[in-house]
Amino acid sequence: MVTRNRFSFGTIAVYTALTLFSIASLLPMVLTLMVSFTAENAISQNGYSLFPEAFSLDGYRTIFVNSALIFRGYAVSIFVTAAGSAIALIITALAAYPMSNPNVKYRNFLALYFFITILFNGGLVPWYLMSTKLGLIDNVMALIVPTLMFNAFNMFLVKNFMEGLPEALRESAYLDGANDLRIVFRIYMPLCVPVLATVALFYALAYWNDWFNAIMLVGNKDLYPLQYILFQLRSNIQMLEMLPTGASAEYTLPAESAKMATVIITIGPIAFLYPYLQRYFVKGLVIGSVKG
Amino acid sequence: MENPSPAAPPRSGKRPGFLREIARNRYSYLLILPAMVYVFIFSYATYPYLLIAFQRFNYQQGLLGSEWVGFDNFVFFFRSNAALLVTWNTIKLNVLFLIFVTFFAVALALLFNEIRNKFFIKLAQTTMIFPSFLSWIIVSYMMYSLFTMDFGIINQVIQAFGGEPVNWYSKAEAWPAILVGMKVWKEAGMASIIYLAAITGIDGSLYESAEIDGASRWQKMTRITLPLIAPTIAILTLLNLGKIFYGDFGMIYAIIGDNGVLYPTTDVIDTYVFRALRQIGDPSNAAAVGLFQSTVGLLLVFGANWLTRRFFKEGALY
Numbered sequence: 001m002v003t004r005n006r007f008s009f010g011t012i013a014v015y016t017a018l019t020l021f022s023i024a025s026l027l028p029m030v031l032t033l034m035v036s037f038t039a040e041n042a043i044s045q046n047g048y049s050l051f052p053e054a055f056s057l058d059g060y061r062t063i064f065v066n067s068a069l070i071f072r073g074y075a076v077s078i079f080v081t082a083a084g085s086a087i088a089l090i091i092t093a094l095a096a097y098p099m100s101n102p103n104v105k106y107r108n109f110l111a112l113y114f115f116i117t118i119l120f121n122g123g124l125v126p127w128y129l130m131s132t133k134l135g136l137i138d139n140v141m142a143l144i145v146p147t148l149m150f151n152a153f154n155m156f157l158v159k160n161f162m163e164g165l166p167e168a169l170r171e172s173a174y175l176d177g178a179n180d181l182r183i184v185f186r187i188y189m190p191l192c193v194p195v196l197a198t199v200a201l202f203y204a205l206a207y208w209n210d211w212f213n214a215i216m217l218v219g220n221k222d223l224y225p226l227q228y229i230l231f232q233l234r235s236n237i238q239m240l241e242m243l244p245t246g247a248s249a250e251y252t253l254p255a256e257s258a259k260m261a262t263v264i265i266t267i268g269p270i271a272f273l274y275p276y277l278q279r280y281f282v283k284g285l286v287i288g289s290v291k292g
Numbered sequence: 293m294e295n296p297s298p299a300a301p302p303r304s305g306k307r308p309g310f311l312r313e314i315a316r317n318r319y320s321y322l323l324i325l326p327a328m329v330y331v332f333i334f335s336y337a338t339y340p341y342l343l344i345a346f347q348r349f350n351y352q353q354g355l356l357g358s359e360w361v362g363f364d365n366f367v368f369f370f371r372s373n374a375a376l377l378v379t380w381n382t383i384k385l386n387v388l389f390l391i392f393v394t395f396f397a398v399a400l401a402l403l404f405n406e407i408r409n410k411f412f413i414k415l416a417q418t419t420m421i422f423p424s425f426l427s428w429i430i431v432s433y434m435m436y437s438l439f440t441m442d443f444g445i446i447n448q449v450i451q452a453f454g455g456e457p458v459n460w461y462s463k464a465e466a467w468p469a470i471l472v473g474m475k476v477w478k479e480a481g482m483a484s485i486i487y488l489a490a491i492t493g494i495d496g497s498l499y500e501s502a503e504i505d506g507a508s509r510w511q512k513m514t515r516i517t518l519p520l521i522a523p524t525i526a527i528l529t530l531l532n533l534g535k536i537f538y539g540d541f542g543m544i545y546a547i548i549g550d551n552g553v554l555y556p557t558t559d560v561i562d563t564y565v566f567r568a569l570r571q572i573g574d575p576s577n578a579a580a581v582g583l584f585q586s587t588v589g590l591l592l593v594f595g596a597n598w599l600t601r602r603f604f605k606e607g608a609l610y
Contacts, residue, residue: 010510014406018412021420022420023419025477028435035437043443047442091326094327097320098321103317103320117331119590119593120586121538122339123565123586124566124569124578125341126342126579126582129341130334130337147334150327152331180317180320181323210427211427211429215570216570227427230430230433256443260437274418
């Protein structure tokens, strides 16, 4: 039905507009990538450029060879993301099952219990006082436990998916003498893999991108996740403090390219996995918007 | 279903209803317990701390030992110049974000709907969604490479056309527009997916009969597609309207940080509360402002939901 308009002015305009928006979406990233590979003196002479005059790996050398801090930050981020999203996924998946089980008489009350916390939020100060009271300060648990370890929205996402499964599954398992624990682990979890993948992705992304817990609760540099190190690195003076180089005066620290190199390695894992993960993300978003 | 399923695990004795239900579905309640405990600790159990808004809170003496001062903290905040500024900035920025992100998201969805080339759609969506995977810290670096005084691309362009370089990071009046631009850049692609899903749900026969009547592409877009996704747009807008009292701390603080020159146009309630708590070290003042925010925020959610329920019954939150 569209062939008639195939090469019309309208079609060209549509393609052009979408192409421009796509390019605009990528351009800042490409710029960052190019700067991270630019020699420092080329930056100081010409400014940032998409087409650098002199390439150099000094930025990466600086952060990988000279900075234990960024290396450590990478390790912290990976650990926090892996451990945090695993725990969060388990809590969420287990909680979703009873919510989807019509035999559970109080499930509406339970939904309300979670829903109220979405509506009314005590705010930053009570959250902070509670976290510090629990000892979630200056340790790795402070990066994992507060805020991120459970998200009611994600639970409702899994619950909606489970409600889409035929109720006969549960009934026949009951008749065969299975209890709820068995049903969850043997029947529901395997069937829920698509939505669990989506939710795992949401959690992993939230952990990887988080710096709020770090800025609020962690003062020890050894525990800084990558994102928070980047936050701290924004002025060159901070950069010099945080990257104690063995190099002496004849070697100028490639501050600009090293900063952008740090950005690139922080995006790295996301960009690498993105093509595989994108469809889960989109799927979750659509399920969430239609039913949540 | 004919079987109202009392099929669950063994029933136990003649205990009262509540205990009996717990016993009957004990594994189910066990499964949900971790989530309930977590939410209890990080939401319900934190509510008593809101009371420090009425205290001169002292970390040593704690909630029970600190001196009560009535509404002093609220009076202090509302008498300061900051109250009006941060409240206004929060609402202003959020409304601008909402309008522009929605506009671009709907426009992108309409454009995607005009295209049948699957490969192009996939490629374009992939690039447009990617920014929403990035943290605002990362985005702030990308912005820095665009806007910084000495090396930034924008100033290079300005100079190439013979203009004077602008020190963007001290030009407060430019930042609402810059922030809106970045918000659209980061979120419109992702938001368009939802609208595209809504468009995909439209009955194809409507377009076919419109074509028979000789409708142009533009007419189909404005007379069929747009009116049919209008409820989706309205519902999502109303739901987001309920959140306009909460500033995007992650965004504003990552980009603006402690650059006080930009506060007049960019300081929001959330960044104010953060500074009061962590930099000025006045938890009671911070809690008072936070309580003000949570209360008005709650009323807005109720109001937005009331409107949604009134006009679009199935779109309401509750």
